[in-house]
Amino acid sequence: MFETEDLLVREYFRKIIGEDGLDIMKNVPEGEISETEIVKLNDTKPSSIRKVLYKLYESRNAEYRTERDDNSGWITYWWSFNSDNVKKMMDKEADDELHELRKKLEYEKIGEFYHCHCHCVLFEVAAEQDFWCEDCESHFEHFDNGGLIKELEEQIEEREKARRRN
Ligand SMILES: [Zn+2]
Structure with missing residues (x-):
């Protein structure tokens, strides 16, 4: 499932485990595989491999079970990768992002912003300081966030469209 041609899926995994992780x-291969086998397949430090596996586990794209050898006491980690979950997790991620964007848009729409050379603050904050910033010694001037709002609205629309396509 990591060799997928689907760019969105690749991008999804790249965010979680990076290019090195994808390598x-x-x-x-698909199916259950021991951690030792995975290490053997790669020319990478076992600790780096474990980190990648754990990231996949945390993002709920992988599961493991352990098996203890009664004689040696060694523990084997058996990993399996759940490709059914990928779509679900991608949808959830898209929903979370959309939610964040909507929240941000609301914030930008409600607030009235002022900026100096070093800050961007809400009207109340600027008024409290008599529209003068002590840090950079300049006036707070009204900041028109119309462009930002438009940008956010476009991003939201784009994502909503993509979401409906799925
Ligand atoms: Zn300033």
Whole structure:
């Protein structure tokens, strides 16, 4: 599932495990596989591989079970990768992002912003300081966030469209 042609899926995994992680995982076949096997497939430090596996586990794209050898006491980690989950997790991520964007848009729409050379603050804050910033010794001037609002609205619309396509 890591060798997918689907760019969105690749991008999704790249965000979680990075390009290095994708390089490690592309050699790993589907189905259950022991951590030792995964290490053998790669020319990478076992600790780096474990980090990648754990990130996949945290993002709920991988699961593991352990098996303890009664004689040696060694523990084997058996990993499996859940490709059914990928779509679900991608949708959830898209929803979270959309939610954040909507919140941000609301904030920008409600607030009236002022900026100096070093800050961008809400009207109340600027008024409290008599529209004078002590840090950069300049006036707070009204900041027109119309462009930003438009940009946010476009991003939201784009994502909503993409979401409906799925
Ligand atoms: Zn300032």
